[in-house]
Amino acid sequence: MADLAAQLREDVLERFLRYVRIDTTSDQDSETYPSTAKQRDLGAVLERELREIGLEDVELTEHGYVFATLPGSAGPTVGLVAHMDTSQDESGAGVQPRVVRNWDGSDIVLPGDPDKVLRVDENPILAARVGHDIVTTDGTTLLGADDKAGVAEIMGAVAYLAAHPEIEHAPIRVGFTVDEEVGRGVEHFDIEAFGADFAYTLDGAELGRIDDETFSASEVRIRIEGLSVHPGTSKGKMVNAIKLASRLIGRLPQGSCSPETTDAREGFIHPHRFTGTTAEAELRFIARDFDSAKLAEHEQLLRRLADELAAEEPRARISVTVEEQYRNMKEFLEADPTVAEAADEAARRCGIEPWREPIRGGTDGSLLSARGLLTPNIFTGGQQFHSVLEWASVQDRAAPAATVVELAKLLAEPEWATRSGTRDRTAASPR
Numbered sequence: 001m002a003d004l005a006a007q008l009r010e011d012v013l014e015r016f017l018r019y020v021r022i023d024t025t026s027d028q029d030s031e032t033y034p035s036t037a038k039q040r041d042l043g044a045v046l047e048r049e050l051r052e053i054g055l056e057d058v059e060l061t062e063h064g065y066v067f068a069t070l071p072g073s074a075g076p077t078v079g080l081v082a083h084m085d086t087s088q089d090e091s092g093a094g095v096q097p098r099v100v101r102n103w104d105g106s107d108i109v110l111p112g113d114p115d116k117v118l119r120v121d122e123n124p125i126l127a128a129r130v131g132h133d134i135v136t137t138d139g140t141t142l143l144g145a146d147d148k149a150g151v152a153e154i155m156g157a158v159a160y161l162a163a164h165p166e167i168e169h170a171p172i173r174v175g176f177t178v179d180e181e182v183g184r185g186v187e188h189f190d191i192e193a194f195g196a197d198f199a200y201t202l203d204g205a206e207l208g209r210i211d212d213e214t215f216s217a218s219e220v221r222i223r224i225e226g227l228s229v230h231p232g233t234s235k236g237k238m239v240n241a242i243k244l245a246s247r248l249i250g251r252l253p254q255g256s257c258s259p260e261t262t263d264a265r266e267g268f269i270h271p272h273r274f275t276g277t278t279a280e281a282e283l284r285f286i287a288r289d290f291d292s293a294k295l296a297e298h299e300q301l302l303r304r305l306a307d308e309l310a311a312e313e314p315r316a317r318i319s320v321t322v323e324e325q326y327r328n329m330k331e332f333l334e335a336d337p338t339v340a341e342a343a344d345e346a347a348r349r350c351g352i353e354p355w356r357e358p359i360r361g362g363t364d365g366s367l368l369s370a371r372g373l374l375t376p377n378i379f380t381g382g383q384q385f386h387s388v389l390e391w392a393s394v395q396d397r398a399a400p401a402a403t404v405v406e407l408a409k410l411l412a413e414p415e416w417a418t419r420s421g422t423r424d425r426t427a428a429s430p431r
């Protein structure tokens, strides 16, 4: 189905170039939801375009989500999810995307900053794309392909299906979210109202990569209350919380179990914030592992270190709190492997060999899957996210859109429609 990708290509590109120009940077420190009001600017554009395409139930919600329905002929209702916000790591204001058509394989100098160069010898994935049309930034901002690529691909796919009513496909629910980059993407996502039997995020990942596994994650906070006394007269009295906290940090595993010493399937404990005075200090850690039992061991280790410290210095008050952040989606997706397999099959029908690699992080899909909406992730074909050196191949970008079209088609085929473990709900709501 290379033709399908070719048919979708210019539409997906045009949408992508339009969406990246709208600043939707989210804000870690904001208390509002969405964290920045400007995310609604893109939401409003998408709302209008979804109506123009002819989708139903189009709405921009009070929380900034955009939802819409494309009715289908048969099969389960499939959710397609992408996030509209971009990372704070680089500026997302005034993005000036540039398309290098039929790229000749030479280094690409970004026009806004001659020091910013996409070098072929440092970039084997780019080097393999001679002849492609390459989208880059001007060198002063991020591109925002994370995740406006996913947004444009979903829009291109539903526009294509809406324009071809003769194509049989499963019903589709579109869901564009906010604040994914600040970890609050699905805080107000109403799964019941969304009404999909299962869903897919289109977010990040190299061509062909289907993600059905993420870290399980928790945050551990250790609070140490010492005793502050005037330093001139504190002999035998002062209990310095900073020193106690440092002692604990010094006892973390050395040379292992940290982000800087692990990869692949290894988990870690990572102190990411240390605040304190003599009187009190707080250490914040994140713990990560693919295996829930091992994650619990990481948490246990921190509790043990805190207990040790409390035993050594009984005058200090030490407390530990553990907060679960997200869970490995595999734990939930195992209940219905068909969901990820359908994505594999759709990719194959587009001539792309699917592959897997566990994500050393979480996705909105991890949270949705834990809450009952199974949501693996489909590649978007982006590269060097969150950076001014971000680039994308227009040809690669069309492939995920084609994969989504094929996915909606195959889920309407009897053998796939009945294989997915959602028959009860599908049967309960005839369409």
Ligand SMILES: [Zn+2]
Pocket (backbone or CB within 6 Å): 083, 146, 147, 180, 203, 204
């Ligand atoms: Zn993303």
